[in-house]
Amino acid sequence: xPQVPGARTEFMAGxxxxxxxxxxxxxxxxxxxxxxxxxxxxVPQAMAMSLLVFAGSAQIAxxxxxxxxxxxxxxxxxxxxxxxxxxxxxxxxxxQFAGLGRRWQAVIAYLLxxxxxxxxxxxxxxxxxxxxxxxxxxxxxxxxxxxxxxxxVVGIVLxxxxxxxxxxxxxxxxxxxAMLVPxxxxxxxxxxxLAGGLAAVFLVLPLKLNLIAAALLGxxxxxxxxxxxxxxx
Amino acid sequence: xxxxxxxxxEIIVGLGGATxxxxxxxxxxxxxxDLPGWLKRALRYVPPAVMAAIITPPLFFIGTAPTIGxxxxxxxxxxxxxLVAWRTRSTLLTIVLGMLALWxxxxxxx
Numbered sequence: 365x366p367q368v369p370g371a372r373t374e375f376m377a378g379x380x381x382x383x384x385x386x387x388x389x390x391x392x393x394x395x396x397x398x399x400x401x402x403x404x405x406x407v408p409q410a411m412a413m414s415l416l417v418f419a420g421s422a423q424i425a426x427x428x429x430x431x432x433x434x435x436x437x438x439x440x441x442x443x444x445x446x447x448x449x450x451x452x453x454x455x456x457x458x459x460q461f462a463g464l465g466r467r468w469q470a471v472i473a474y475l476l477x478x479x480x481x482x483x484x485x486x487x488x489x490x491x492x493x494x495x496x497x498x499x500x501x502x503x504x505x506x507x508x509x510x511x512x513x514x515x516x517v518v519g520i521v522l523x524x525x526x527x528x529x530x531x532x533x534x535x536x537x538x539x540x541x542a543m544l545v546p547x548x549x550x551x552x553x554x555x556x557x558l559a560g561g562l563a564a565v566f567l568v569l570p571l572k573l574n575l576i577a578a579a580l581l582g583x584x585x586x587x588x589x590x591x592x593x594x595x596x597x
Numbered sequence: 598x599x600x601x602x603x604x605x606x607e608i609i610v611g612l613g614g615a616t617x618x619x620x621x622x623x624x625x626x627x628x629x630x631d632l633p634g635w636l637k638r639a640l641r642y643v644p645p646a647v648m649a650a651i652i653t654p655p656l657f658f659i660g661t662a663p664t665i666g667x668x669x670x671x672x673x674x675x676x677x678x679x680l681v682a683w684r685t686r687s688t689l690l691t692i693v694l695g696m697l698a699l700w701x702x703x704x705x706x707x
Contacts (some may be wrong), residue, residue, distance in 0.1 A: 435613075541691060544682075
């Protein structure tokens with residue numbers, strides 16, 4: 365009979381799996397904290413955002429929109445569109461975590477990130493890992509959560525200290541470049557990014573609706589190119 | 598509480614609640630079922646479209662002015678960062694080399 369790892373072993377494995385990821389999560393958290401402060405949010409607000417939303421891309425986008433004076437419903441709708449991808453992750457994890465209680469489901473939902481989804485799905489691919497997979501997820505999620513909140517505090521402090529002429533706001537596009545480039549591994553994804561990026565600059569829309577429009581346009585272009593490629597094959 | 602303060606809290610609480618529901622709903626109520634195929638296909642393109650749309654505006658809008666024009670130091674530094682991200686796949690290197698490039702270009706052009 366194969367050895368099934370225990371709950372504590374799996375929790376620790378989750379924490380260990382986080383370590384290489386920290387290289388991308390930590391700078392992103394710092395950027396999010398700094399962006400919230402730069403947009404004019406107070407320290408408690410910036411902290412509350414990080415605690416309640418716990419999703420970097422949506423935090424950055426809503427901070428920037430808030431700073432530029434967009435109406436609240438545009439900011440909310442933009443954030444929701446950006447976070448819709450969690451529907452996909454959550455649906456996929458519902459197969460892996462069927463049978464867990466409501467409290468576990470709530471904790472798993474709150475701690476859901478791109479990285480947690482990717483690593484847990486990969487680990488759940490091996491049957492002997494499935495029994496305590498929720499403990500692996502919890503270990504990874506707790507490590508991510510603690511680092512994220514710490515990094516946000518650092519960002520809030522730095523954001524208040526560093527003078528504007530250092531151009532540290534440029535870390536936002538750089539962080540996203542570092543996340544975006546490695547995932548562009550097929551023509552449809554590449555065209556979705558290209559369309560989204562160009563539309564965000566050249567669409568001139570009232571009420572700061574550019575980001576939502578660019579996202580929807582990018583999704584549409586991705587779907588169309590994907591259909592072309594599938595038809596050609 | 599000022600108006601801006603109120604809007605900020607509205608966004609934080611609203612987006613926090615909405616994001617939790619997006620993360621919770623399929624996990625809690627979908628067990629055994631699945632999302633429709635068209636939605637799954639569309640959701641695959643959310644990350645690249647959104648990330649690109651966050652990257653490009655600061656490379657083209659100078660300050661908060663509504664005029665569109667390439668901000669050359671930023672555009673060049675970003676192009677270099679894309680190259681670094683592509684070759685190394687390292688977040689840290691992309692950020693460090695990108696910032697160094699921007700500072701160098703800004704020093705040269707001022």
